[in-house]
Amino acid sequence: MKRFNEEGAPLSDGGGDPLQLTSGGPGARLIAEMPKAELHLHLDGSLRVTTALELAATRDVDAPRTYAEMFAALVWDPHPTSQANLLRAFELPVALMQDAEALERVTIELIEAKASDNVEYLEIRWAPLLHIQRGLSDAEAIEAVCRGRREGMRRTDATVGLICVAVRSHPPEDNRRLAALAADYQDEGVVALDLAGLEAHYPDPLDHRAAFEVAAAAGLRTTVHAGELQDGGAGVRRALELGVPRVAHGATAIADPQLCADLRAREVTLDVCPTSNVQAATFARLEDHPVAALHRLGVPVSISTDDPTISNITLSEELVAVSAATGLTLPELWRINLHGLDVAFVEPDRASELRARFRRWADWAPELAPADAE
Numbered sequence: 001m002k003r004f005n006e007e008g009a010p011l012s013d014g015g016g017d018p019l020q021l022t023s024g025g026p027g028a029r030l031i032a033e034m035p036k037a038e039l040h041l042h043l044d045g046s047l048r049v050t051t052a053l054e055l056a057a058t059r060d061v062d063a064p065r066t067y068a069e070m071f072a073a074l075v076w077d078p079h080p081t082s083q084a085n086l087l088r089a090f091e092l093p094v095a096l097m098q099d100a101e102a103l104e105r106v107t108i109e110l111i112e113a114k115a116s117d118n119v120e121y122l123e124i125r126w127a128p129l130l131h132i133q134r135g136l137s138d139a140e141a142i143e144a145v146c147r148g149r150r151e152g153m154r155r156t157d158a159t160v161g162l163i164c165v166a167v168r169s170h171p172p173e174d175n176r177r178l179a180a181l182a183a184d185y186q187d188e189g190v191v192a193l194d195l196a197g198l199e200a201h202y203p204d205p206l207d208h209r210a211a212f213e214v215a216a217a218a219g220l221r222t223t224v225h226a227g228e229l230q231d232g233g234a235g236v237r238r239a240l241e242l243g244v245p246r247v248a249h250g251a252t253a254i255a256d257p258q259l260c261a262d263l264r265a266r267e268v269t270l271d272v273c274p275t276s277n278v279q280a281a282t283f284a285r286l287e288d289h290p291v292a293a294l295h296r297l298g299v300p301v302s303i304s305t306d307d308p309t310i311s312n313i314t315l316s317e318e319l320v321a322v323s324a325a326t327g328l329t330l331p332e333l334w335r336i337n338l339h340g341l342d343v344a345f346v347e348p349d350r351a352s353e354l355r356a357r358f359r360r361w362a363d364w365a366p367e368l369a370p371a372d373a374e
């Protein structure tokens with residue numbers, strides 16, 4: 001049954017969930033078991049604490065030597081600060097992942113962790129040029145993750161795409177070279193080029209236009225991080241000038257109705273990460289995050305965790321928390337989840353297989369897709 005407000009407009013595309021979405025309740029268990037797609041996930045934000053301890057000890061990296069201290073070093077303080085401070089949380093993981101074995105291992109463990117949360121399709125992104133401080137070549141920093149992907153997929157049922165991240169603060173020429181190199185690994189699972197890093201100091205993604213042109217010409221897909229600063233949507237608008245089909249984050253677009261209309265018209269998906277946005281102080285509280293408003297405006301969105309270790313959250317936990325804070329219903333979460341497959345950087349045949357598998361699973365849970373919600 002649709003619910004309507006006093007003017008007769010539908011409140012949401014689902015509503016009246018018979019499964020309560022409270023932590024530990026049947027709705028939360030359903031979300032945990034639901035097959036999921038996650039599109040916005042950073043390798044260096046996903047390090048297991050025990051793995052970090054082993055890498056620190058065996059690589060002689062100056063880092064904590066006990067679980068509690070390492071947890072405190074890797075997991076972001078829950079008090080919101082800024083994107084700059086959140087980015088600092090990556091310094092230790094990056095320092096620990098400077099050889100092929102470490103990169104490969106962390107990739108395998110991330111795929112296994114996601115598979116255990118029933119994330120059956122995921123895209124993992126990392127910045128190869130941040131992992132060459134101890135002698136790896138650019139190519140080796142890509143190949144190690146490709147090997148980890150292959151082994152992770154062998155051990156699980158997950159389908160995994162890889163996204164090479166160009167860093168905003170790096171010289172545009174370095175990123176152009178990275179784009180060309182990344183394109184050589186499409187047979188090994190590299191599917192796209194991304195741009196990430198400090199927006200405040202390096203606001204203009206168009207500085208790296210050449211890298212994006214090289215990537216697109218070579219057959220890679222593209223995406224850009226934008227909208228972690230409250231700037232009225234200006235960062236998201238600039239990202240669109242690169243012609244990307246997906247923006248990483250981008251929820252600040254809500255401030256600009258015309259931008260929201262453009263995103264809808266151009267079918268550009270925002271891969272939002274609500275908890276991460278709160279930790280970066282983009283939005284003060286989860287309750288203030290506009291993911292539900294964007295979805296109900298018709299702006300395409302997907303929901304991801306960004307950095308499961310730094311944010312200390314699984315995708316299932318993220319979905320339950322977002323639902324509780326923003327009112328997104330189970331049918332809405334399910335449609336957002338399926339949309340992730342529609343815009344995934346994966347071959348159409350594989351996407352169709354995954355979509356069929358997801359829908360078959362949903363036959364067990366008619367609450368996810370009530371007949372009047374389509």
Ligand SMILES: [Zn+2]
Nearest residue numbers: 040225248306
């Ligand atoms: Zn991100």
